[in-house]
Amino acid sequence: MSREARLERLLDFLHRSPTPWHAVAAMAERLDAAGFRRLDESQAWQLSAGERVYVTRNDSSIVALQLPHAGLEALRMIGAHTDSPGLRLKPHAAQTAAGWLQLGIELYGGVLLAPWYDRDLGLAGRVHVRHPDGRIEGVLLHVERPVAIIPSLAIHLDREVNAGRAINAQTQMPPVFLQGGEKADLQRLLLEWLGAQHGIAGAEILDFELALHDVQPPALVGVERELVASARLDNLLSCFIGLEALLESDGSQGVVLVANDHEEVGSASACGAQGPFLGDVLRRVNAQLGEPGDEGFIRLIQASRMISCDNAHALHPNFIDKHDAAHGPVLNGGPVIKVNANQRYATNSATSALFRDVCREAEVPVQTFVTRADMGCGSTIGPITATELGVPTLDVGVPQWAMHSIRETAGSQDVEHLTRALIAFANRPRLV
Numbered sequence: 001m002s003r004e005a006r007l008e009r010l011l012d013f014l015h016r017s018p019t020p021w022h023a024v025a026a027m028a029e030r031l032d033a034a035g036f037r038r039l040d041e042s043q044a045w046q047l048s049a050g051e052r053v054y055v056t057r058n059d060s061s062i063v064a065l066q067l068p069h070a071g072l073e074a075l076r077m078i079g080a081h082t083d084s085p086g087l088r089l090k091p092h093a094a095q096t097a098a099g100w101l102q103l104g105i106e107l108y109g110g111v112l113l114a115p116w117y118d119r120d121l122g123l124a125g126r127v128h129v130r131h132p133d134g135r136i137e138g139v140l141l142h143v144e145r146p147v148a149i150i151p152s153l154a155i156h157l158d159r160e161v162n163a164g165r166a167i168n169a170q171t172q173m174p175p176v177f178l179q180g181g182e183k184a185d186l187q188r189l190l191l192e193w194l195g196a197q198h199g200i201a202g203a204e205i206l207d208f209e210l211a212l213h214d215v216q217p218p219a220l221v222g223v224e225r226e227l228v229a230s231a232r233l234d235n236l237l238s239c240f241i242g243l244e245a246l247l248e249s250d251g252s253q254g255v256v257l258v259a260n261d262h263e264e265v266g267s268a269s270a271c272g273a274q275g276p277f278l279g280d281v282l283r284r285v286n287a288q289l290g291e292p293g294d295e296g297f298i299r300l301i302q303a304s305r306m307i308s309c310d311n312a313h314a315l316h317p318n319f320i321d322k323h324d325a326a327h328g329p330v331l332n333g334g335p336v337i338k339v340n341a342n343q344r345y346a347t348n349s350a351t352s353a354l355f356r357d358v359c360r361e362a363e364v365p366v367q368t369f370v371t372r373a374d375m376g377c378g379s380t381i382g383p384i385t386a387t388e389l390g391v392p393t394l395d396v397g398v399p400q401w402a403m404h405s406i407r408e409t410a411g412s413q414d415v416e417h418l419t420r421a422l423i424a425f426a427n428r429p430r431l432v
């Protein structure tokens with residue numbers, strides 16, 4: 001598989017995934033094309049050894065499995081998350097000021113606000129409609145053309161702006177949407193777009209979950225195309241790499257890919273890593289293919305390993321002092337093992353040793369990140385999944401700049417580095 005072809009697939013996936021619902025739909029489409037069978041959580045499952053299956057929850061989280069041909073004794077788990085920080089529309093989003101229809105927004109996750117100004121913004125998400133026959137349906141909306149913008153205030157009207165000032169998300173972030181829109185009907189506009197995209201006619205909108213997104217397409221940047229620049233690299237990049245590894249695994253081992261929603265807001269939901277989704281799926285699989293009962297499930301989990309993939313903070317050439325001098329991972333320097341003594345990351349010496357050996361086997365360089373002792377540390381689905389399941393886990397990720405910005409940057413070579421490492425992990429006969 002050529003590196004260039006993989007990068008083109010990545011750019012396409014990023015473009016098609018402005019929200020978690022779109023990301024899961026895009027992943028499911030590739031799984032379908034590869035022969036995976038879709039399961040329904042509300043129905044009885046009939047599973048066979050060697051089968052490839054997947055299941056979604058809330059249409060925004062997904063678990064895909066390569067079931068082993070022999071006994072279900074250990075699973076190689078890869079974890080990621082589908083959501084990214086951004087601006088979500090409030091339920092009653094329409095508001096007016098100075099002759100403009102604007103959109104009331106709510107911050108989702110830890111958004112870096114300033115880069116959202118003066119960007120061409122589209123609209124995307126999930127809309128639930130009631131059809132004329134009474135049927136209720138959830139459909140995806142993706143307005144790819146720029147329909148909104150958050151204009152900056154001219155420096156002439158705020159001479160101290162470059163000295164730094166706080167941004168008030170309630171009063172200074174609502175995007176402008178339509179001029180002369182005092183009587184505009186937002187629901188009518190949404191129905192027009194749904195009609196154009198899905199042929200929906202005569203329906204009524206019951207509710208929606210919509211987000212703004214940058215319409216600038218993802219790109220390879222740099223003289224040698226060394227960089228990938230895009231929205232939502234945190235953490236769609238890990239979703240893509242995990243999916244590539246699953247699809248390219250040789251089928252000899254049991255492999256699980258889980259991509260949870262809601263990591264950026266704490267993971268406490270039915271489809272988040274703190275919820276029961278992954279555990280529910282694995283218990284049902286074990287009941288049919290493994291040793292039944294609690295004893296058998298615990299033995300399966302303790303024989304398995306989880307690699308939680310979420311991007312790492314790369315050494316920034318303009319802010320070198322923000323890293324510990326011995327733990328500054330560089331772009332295109334290989335995947336990063338993330339370590340935190342206070343369990344913000346799930347890595348320990350045993351799981352780290354496993355990953356280092358996997359990288360040696362795959363001939364992939366490996367790096368380490370530890371935050372400065374005088375700075376706080378973010379977290380991932382790793383510690384949460386380890387807590388919920390008890391599975392030995394480590395945290396790794398591709399290094400990136402501008403985490404939680406509207407446009408983030410990673411190294412193009414690292415896409416191949418981590419993919420190769422995860423393929424080696426997926427195919428590894430022994431985990432200890």
